[in-house]
Amino acid sequence: MLATPIINPVVLMSTYYAFNHRISILFIRSIAGIVAAIAIGSIISILERNNSDLLREDIYDDSDDLCGCGESHTASKNKSKLSSLLDNVITEFFDISKFLIFGAILSAVFQVLVSRDSINVLARNPYISVLAMIGLAFILSICSEADAFIGSTFVGQFTTGSIIAFLIFGPMLDIKNTLMLVGGFKRKYVITLIICIVIICFILGSLVNFMEVMKVI
Numbered sequence: 001m002l003a004t005p006i007i008n009p010v011v012l013m014s015t016y017y018a019f020n021h022r023i024s025i026l027f028i029r030s031i032a033g034i035v036a037a038i039a040i041g042s043i044i045s046i047l048e049r050n051n052s053d054l055l056r057e058d059i060y061d062d063s064d065d066l067c068g069c070g071e072s073h074t075a076s077k078n079k080s081k082l083s084s085l086l087d088n089v090i091t092e093f094f095d096i097s098k099f100l101i102f103g104a105i106l107s108a109v110f111q112v113l114v115s116r117d118s119i120n121v122l123a124r125n126p127y128i129s130v131l132a133m134i135g136l137a138f139i140l141s142i143c144s145e146a147d148a149f150i151g152s153t154f155v156g157q158f159t160t161g162s163i164i165a166f167l168i169f170g171p172m173l174d175i176k177n178t179l180m181l182v183g184g185f186k187r188k189y190v191i192t193l194i195i196c197i198v199i200i201c202f203i204l205g206s207l208v209n210f211m212e213v214m215k216v217i
Contacts, residue, residue, distance in 0.1 A: 002040055002197075005144040005171030006033035015167070018148035019155070024217065028160075029148075029167045032204045036168050040196045047192055054189045123154075126213070129162035130205035134198065137170030138178075144171035160212050165205030173197045 005011065007030060019025040048054065122132040133154070142150055151166050173194060181190045211217045 002172050003033055003037035006030070006037075006168055011144045011148075011171075014145050015148040018152045020152075025160075025164075028164055028208060028217065032164055032208070033168045033171075036172070036197075036200050036204055039200050040172075040193070043196050043200075044193060048189060051189070054185050123158045123162075126159055126161065126209040127206055129159045130165045130202055130209070133158060133162040133166035133205070134169045134201055137166045138174050140170070141174035141176050142170060147171070159209045160217075161205040161207070161209030164208050165201050168204065169197065169201040172201070 012026060012030065015029055016023070016026045122128045137147070140147075140150065147167060147170050151163050154163055154166075178190075178194070181193065185193075208217065
């Protein structure tokens with residue numbers, strides 16, 4: 001859920017071309033994405049080790065002999081496997097679509113209201129810039145295949161660490177998938193996950209800035 005939107009061939013190639021074939025950005029994004037996913041997954045595993053049920057109890061209808069998977073086995077006995085598959089796909093599509101549509105509307109509103117000039121004031125601070133780009137990634141809610149082209153426009157204005165934070169935070173958490181998380185998982189788990197993602201991405205972005213100052217990268 002966390003690493004796949006960052007570490008896949010399409011995203012890696014788009015990152016490579018968006019940053020004018022700068023292999024360093026591609027490498028840092030890949031490593032940071034892997035480290036973030038492992039760190040967040042490990043922390044969540046520890047914090048939620050005694051909680052085996054993370055899904056919301058109200059997302060399934062308990063009637064009609066449901067086993068908890070969300071499918072009515074009584075009704076599906078009279079259907080072919082293909083028909084049952086299509087029914088499940090359609091149900092999942094409409095369940096997720098309402099969150100995607102609402103999130104897209106919110107994202108569009110923010111993109112219109114928040115000007116780039118208002119963000120540039122914070123651009124060169126090694127810590128505030130990271131937080132600013134994390135916030136921007138959340139608000140813009142851009143797909144991971146295209147976020148590199150947006151991030152590349154901030155090169156020379158924002159710190160490298162803040163751009164990396166933008167590139168790893170956005171695919172993990174934005175308005176749209178936050179709404180979907182809230183719709184499917186218990187509130188405590190969602191809050192814990194969000195806090196972990198923000199903290200880890202902030203640490204990694206700040207670390208990249210520190211390494212850049214120390215001439216390590």
